[in-house]
Amino acid sequence: MFRILLALILCAGPILGQAGITASAAQATQAVHIEVNGEQQSWKNAPLIIKGSTFVPLRDVVTSVKGTLKWDNRTKTATITVGRDKLIHQAGSNSIKVNKVDLATGVNSRTVNGTLMVPVRAMANAIKADIKVQRTATGQMSVSMVTDQVSLLNSEVASVDTYLREINYPGMALIARDGEVLLKQGYGLADEQTLNRPDQKTRIASLSKSFTAASILSLVEDGKINVQDPISKYISGIPKGDQITLHMLLSQTSGLPSAFGRGEGTSMEETVEEIRHKTLKFEPGSAYLYSNSGYVLLAYVVEQVSGMSYADYVQQTILKPLGMKNSGEASRKVHTISGFVQEDNTWVTAPYYVSQSGSGTIYSTVDDMLKWDRALYTDKILSQDTIEQMYEPYSDKNYGYAWILKENGTNRTVFHNGSGGGFATAFSRNLSDDITIILLGNHAGMDMTSLLDEVEAQTAKALQLQ
Template identity: 25%
Template sequence: MVARPRLRLACVSAAAAGLLIVPVAVTGPAYAAPAATATPPPDPGTDVAARLDAAVRQTMRETGTPGVIVGLWVPGKSSYVRAFGVADTATRAPMTPGLLMRIGSETKTFTVTALLRLVDQGKARLDDPIGRYIDGVPNGDRITLRELAGMRSGLFNYSEDADFNKALDTGPRDPFTPRQLLGYAFTHPVNFPPGARFEYSNTNLILLGLVVEKITGRPLHEVIARDVLEPAGLHHTLFPTGAEFPEPHAHGYTAQTASGKIVDATGWNPSWSWAAGAMVSDLQDLRGWARTLATGTLLTPATQAERLKTTPTGIPGAGYGLGIFDVQGWIGHNGSIPGYESLTVYLPQARATLVVLLNTDVLHDGKEPSAFFGEAVTRIATPDHVYPGHLPSAPKSG
């Protein structure tokens, strides 16, 4: 299958000395020629920026990443915002910070936020069984909305089903409906009793998307647009209803399952991941969303507190709440979908934000390329709190 694992996110935390970042220009050369630069070298005393530039370029070479955008912001300190490499390998158009990108599983943060806003309005309860809203769910009388959002339902992950994988591989531009996706999942027995443990599954989010639609009487993309994106002030983020991908966007590259050949996945239909991974955004919107998500701006304090209660994931230092990770104090999510990977996290103690966007999901040494960039940046910026790029890949998802 072309979809890749989606569990890891940055596990850096606040260093006592703070984050060492400095301003640099936001455009960069094609990654094939890292010695050339479109910007002047950093001023004296800004050696950290030069080290970050060199580390990102080296990581691009090692992972074969066409292009990457990195943003690191800390109030009271200078920002590091850079785009490296190319957005299109055919035309060699440069990657720039304003390009739209597919964000994969970061979509989960928006879907769960939409649900939690309904909880705040008294239209749903976290401990409602899914069977109250959706018929035909295995253990539907026992699995709660809380367990679905926290990845503790025990339901089989449809994106690991062989028939689903075959359908996606042979028709990556074909549309999928939520009910089709659930059909793949429900042919399998449940993996464990509700609440017994953590297991990442896209099936959970498809169900929650349907719950949001059932309660509101509106399509999920409309609910997220009006009830999440608009109040959050996000103007370049959208939930596609098909394969649409507004300009300007970067092209994304993935590996075919059978041949391993690298192909352009830009126009592939993300409907197969729907509420679990179909959304599009850009650097600045994700910068704002990181803080909104981590601080609970759109939710009541009580609901945000419930969201941040985490379950161990099996990844050292990483817990999962309700559609959100907490890794050594960094709160947010990562994402991966054919052609693209993303990482958006916020550290409340330092009010720091890190966003990484790249236009490939091709694994390197069996690991996601976003992990290597996270490690490269944090090893320099927060040397006592380095993103664990060495971690193995996690289960498949959107």
């Protein structure tokens, strides 16, 4: 991890056309002050403003960040290495390939007096930097850049990072041991012009269910409900509602089918009314069937009993006490990274992910999800006795309450995965060795169970776990 503060104070030069960028235009830029890690440096070439966009000299930037640049004069292509990242850019193009991912720059790079100039925002994005651009009252511009300070990689698990890069995993990943972060990285695109960074908010899909289960169990601990209560006590009209218990909904053994309508703006009451007309797949409690509908009903119970919306209850009872400031129930007002779906062998931005409270509406970050992981080792939200109920296998699928149990000898792991709207996620908690793995992907169709198994195995090997 490295940090660079790049302060560029430059005049707002003349608007230049596609051609005719001359030495006199370059000289129109006033003196530039450059700081790298608090130390002033000088560049051979000054930044330029061209048609309202600020351009910086590629080779000088790469040198400043202690990277390397190889130039192929035949193809007019620069190959840049910065840390573990490989960037490729062809002069005159409007994209930068970052670790095999094409990042759109918005404008073409320019060659000025033999120097390749690249748009500063695109370059900052390619090296996962923050950038701040300000214009003074006199027309001068101040551009400050701080490179990636959030990614982290311990050499012990470098092989896992290499694996995720090799398979072109898209999204965020975090690995921790005893709560200490060993790997925190972003991979692929957050949108067409932005790379994924591990501090970004994203939809977590069905990992949301652990917050729903915890909300129900919080009400149980408060003495307001009992997991053996029939759903008919709280919601009328559910098929065989006098036989379906909250326990069955939590453990996915109610017999309710999974799907429900996902029209944007559909109220909880409308979704519950739809569920009232579903046909059970089997007698309540007799088998396992994963059901999003069941967790919607649980969220509705939370609302009926608490007198609060599901979003507010989760926020007040779990997220706020744990300091999970970058988590909550998603809406269009909250900016999260984009999900991607495949169309005609091309990845395109997915439509807005619509779900319903209880089943898959939470957004979060890998850091916040680690806070949730750590809280489950304490009594801060629920007692350990109650938390153990979440891990118990209640069917032949080893599904507990929003956690799936996986045992290998004395090794005990609980996990869950999720998908929807261009997102694919997984969360693994090795309770025996205290290894946490969080994968928040943003491409549809990934087999997250298999990916999680592989990452778990590679992590165990890297850390020399039994």
